[in-house]
Amino acid sequence: xxxxxxxxxxxxxxxxxxxxxxxxxxxxxxxxxxxxxxxxxxxxxxxxxxxxxxxxxxxxxxxxxxxxxxxxxxxxxxxxxxxxxxxxxxxxxxxxxxxxxxxxxxxxxxxxxxxxxxxxxxxxxxxxxxxxxxxxxxxx
Numbered sequence: 044x045x046x047x048x049x050x051x052x053x054x055x056x057x058x059x060x061x062x063x064x065x066x067x068x069x070x071x072x073x074x075x076x077x078x079x080x081x082x083x084x085x086x087x088x089x090x091x092x093x094x095x096x097x098x099x100x101x102x103x104x105x106x107x108x109x110x111x112x113x114x115x116x117x118x119x120x121x122x123x124x125x126x127x128x129x130x131x132x133x134x135x136x137x138x139x140x141x142x143x144x145x146x147x148x149x150x151x152x153x154x155x156x157x158x159x160x161x162x163x164x165x166x167x168x169x170x171x172x173x174x175x176x177x178x179x180x181x182x183x
Contacts, residue, residue, distance in 0.1 A: 049087020051109045054170045057090045058178040061119065065096040066162070066181075067155055069116035074127040081113040084168070112168055119179060124161035128154055 049055075061082055072080040083097035086109050094114060128150035135142045162181060167174035 049089050051086060051088070052170070053084070053086075053088050053109070053112055053168055054172065054175045055088050055090060056084070056092050056168060056175070056177050058180055059084060059092050059094050059166070059168075060180040060182055061094040062096075062182045063159055063162070064183055065094075066116055066119055067158060069096050070120065070158065071127065071151075071155070073116065080116065082116055082119070084112040084114065086111060114166065114168065118166045119163055120158065121161045121163055125154055125157050127151075 066082065069080040069082060079099045081097050081099055082094035084092050084094050088109075097111075097113070099113065128147065130143075130147055133143065133147040133150045135146060163179060165176050165178050167176050169175075
């Protein structure tokens with residue numbers, strides 16, 4: 044492989060750049076939605092790659108072999124990260140719909156801010172030889 048041609052082998056990847064907003068959006072979408080959202084790394088593979096938010100199920104067959112890597116957004120988040128706020132957790136007593144909406148909206152915004160403090164510096168990506176650790180660069 045020379046410097047201008049990518050590889051079909053994802054083990055050549057040394058680092059992945061991901062927009063922090065894309066990651067947070069993907070985490071939230073997977074919590075709230077029915078169709079999984081991933082961070083996709085599209086071949087050919089190079090030492091530095093970009094992972095972009097992607098709704099699964101709409102994959103084009105134009106890629107051939109190898110297929111793009113689909114990374115679960117949770118692999119970017121440390122175990123110490125706060126969990127996404129459940130609607131029942133923000134329910135006021137006595138119940139009042141506007142107050143509940145406001146409390147839940149505030150809790151989600153706090154989560155969006157705090158989750159950014161719990162991102163991993165590296166993640167494992169799948170390869171034929173097993174997991175391959177790569178550095179993560181967060182953008183934005």
